Amino acid sequence: MIKYRKPDLLVLGSGPAGLAAAIRAKEAGLKEVVVIERGEELGGILPQCIHHGFGYSYFNEILTGSEYVSRFIKKAGDIESLTHSTALELSSDKTVTVASAKEGLIQFRPKAVILAMGCLERPRGAVCGTIGFLCGMRGSGILTAGIAQRMVNIEGYIPGKRFLIVGSGDIGMTIARRFVLQGAEVLGVVEVLPFSSGLLRNEIECLRDFSIPIWLSHTVLDIHGNTFGRCEGATIVEVDREMRPIPGTEERIDCDTVILSVGLIPLNKLPMIAGIELNPLTGGPIIDECGQTNVAGIFAAGNVVHIHDTADEVSRTSEDVAECAAEYISGKLKRRERIPIKPGKNVRYVVPNYFSKDRPVTILLRVSWAFNDAVIKVGNIFKESYPHIRPSEQVKITLSPEALKKLEDKELVISCEGREAVPR
């Protein structure tokens, strides 16, 4: 028999977003909060992140990912959670169909839903557009960084001995260090942009400190393999400013494994089914400052909206969203005026997409290029200067209702002025 349940709040995902949201919702007075997790244990991706770099801002301590999330798991002790459970469908009337190994099929009709499923790794085929497709042999020895991380840290296997990392995403850089610590050799990191696409902290702590070279403005032209389907090497090439390979700069790298760390994309399959409006710039749902999507009662928090820099930031924003969801359930959250926030010059995207003037708003944005001596302008109401800024370092601006009241235009445009750190 299909079970029907009507909890107050259903949280999809139990990573740094889902757990933080569930805990805060419970604190805000909601009685029945249920957390759904597809994996075998709570924590989402964090149990496999055994490197440090978590908790700096949230706990004021240096923690590993697994330590960080275990604190949340402890705190969430009495909150009902279903592991090995997958949300199959989400409809615009907030009905969520969940397949659970223990309970069978459950249909939830909660008063509110928080989407906190996180993101997926850009697969090999998605390395495209101006960069060109990542071509070459197909078979074993070509993995995304997250898969490799799970293999090494959870399963206890290592995919090779000599690695080439494609893309300087954060997971790629941390897994490079992990491989070195594990006794393998990392030949280098290939990045198509003229600057790293991960956090500067990771570039220094994972690559420089371990003498791993990073080849900027380079891309992989071809991956070689043997007839038995195992990777045996790759050809890398320098690219010009338009990201076209420069002939004559090809170099063969004798690696046995290629690791891809070419970016993350919000998991948007469920929002798409539910008819939630998506932001083409981020891939995640369009949200207002409360985290609410265009479907009333469906909220989104964490990397499912856009990719955050740190888990701490994810937990913080998710808590705010949980408070709003609790307000929504108690009927206090009214639909108010929605003023759009738009990315202006040199800004790739801005989250949230709408705000109202009566509550503080935290704006997260990414610039579209690396700049020195940059100034971020928020309409006519706020500006802040940065000596160095680049797409991988998120900019966070919190505006109070008083500051927002100064806004005269019908929309808030955020732009960035600065000296290009590397010519574009």
Place this chain on the structure above:
Amino acid sequence: MVNLLDKVDVLVIGGGVEGCGVLRELSKFNHDIALLEKNEDVCFEVSKAADGLLLEVCHEVGIRPDYKGMVMKTPIQERCLNLSMFKRKTLFRCLGIQYLPCGKFLVAFSNDALTQLKKCYRKMQWMGIPDLEFTTDQKRIKELEPNISPKVVGGLIVPTDEVYPWEMVIALYENARQNGARAHFGAKAINVIWQKDKGNFLVETERGDIEAGYIVNAAQFGAAEIARMIGDDHFMPKGTREEFIILAEGACKGMIKHIVREYGADGLGKCLIIPAPDGELFLGRAYEGIEDGDVEALHETKTTRGGIQFVAEQTLKIVPSLPMSAAITTYAGNVPGLRVKDKNGDWIPYSDYLLENSEVNPRFINCVAPAYGLSAAPGIATYIVELLGRAGFDIGEARVKENFNPIRPPLLRRFSSASNEERDGLIVEDSLYGHVVCECKHVTEAEIVEAIRRGATTYQGIKFRTHAGMGECQGGFCKPRVHAILARELGIPQTEVTIKGGTSIEAMFTSKELLKGEVEKLEKRLRHVEPRFDSEELKKSYEDLLKRNWRKR
């Protein structure tokens, strides 16, 4: 004879669509039959990478099942295709194969092409093909394909079916296995000897010897090499590499309704867009001829930058709004072709199927079907049994054995296509149905375990049987989990689980194994703990970031 692996009446060499078709046909009779395949599973080479188009009406080869008086260039091909068309619907129902009757839309971009397309339309009309629609009306074109380029001046709708090629091969194999056929994988034929005294063949393979009364040589690219082992050298393979791009289901579901293909002034265009039953779009295809005699290249399935870019450009010409950023993967496959020796000993291209009792020994049957193999496979199988009969093979008086079971329970999408009530029932029956392993395609652990029971031994075997890992994340979540399930079910360590057999191992070492003897080296490397900076500017910005992002360090 050191190691006799098996003794059979008929040995089928090659586990592609033809080989598996023949195997399934032979499993109807009371005989010992077996399949010999050099890879770890069926459908691992040519069939795997086929575009999956089934031809309802073979206007491309100029034939039509019930058309009277049409002159055929390729009699065997025609015969097999005809037979297949009559058998197909029943076969699909028995084997539980899904197909998408989506129809084909041929589009013209210029007036010259339109004239040619009209000629093609007339020819098809004359051939008696039903439900054709020729249109030059922009409104109608938009109605048929809303996203098509406005530069299209006219189009022709041709009814066509489409299947996933690998599902057909797997279904044929599984049904043959249900009915007693054996299979030897990972065993490449090294030598074939005719044993006069015993009146049978001795096939030496990598894993042992097999004695066989008859041999069906359906090894496609390897067929010529195997035929040469008995002294038959009148044909050789030819190949063309094709490259494809797959676009994610989410970004393009329903974008294209038909198989869309350009029709140029000089006939059918190279590139086409195929909507898959799952919702993905397959964009194909860039051709690249493979040089004669380059045997290695025939098994190479690398994608090339140039080829993939060509596909992207050409298909964008047909549908400008194709979301290339939603590409999830690219792949390449080799399309087989044939060359035969003429009387003067020159190699000439051969367009018909090579289905024949070998001139050297009639009990050795060559079964090479380069084009439209998928469409013709059921017919080919029947024809091969006939050829076996000509060589003296006795199918027995009862013809089809009593306990022959033509029904193969489908596995693909068992959970994802079920209703919610059925899903609940499945979970209650087996809690493994509650473990959704592949979230993109909603494939459960129960289906993966079932696929292993049905013969999957590799990651790709699971992928093709269940579609786990074929979604948007390409195995980002499920790949390590499928590896763990494979290791558990097969009773092997993960370091022996392969992607597609051979040395395609993903988990090369256990973490501890690699660490041995590396500790000292490691200590040396770890001496640098203070961040080093190339420039003052970088140091400054790093410190600035530290201040901004973390309160304490």
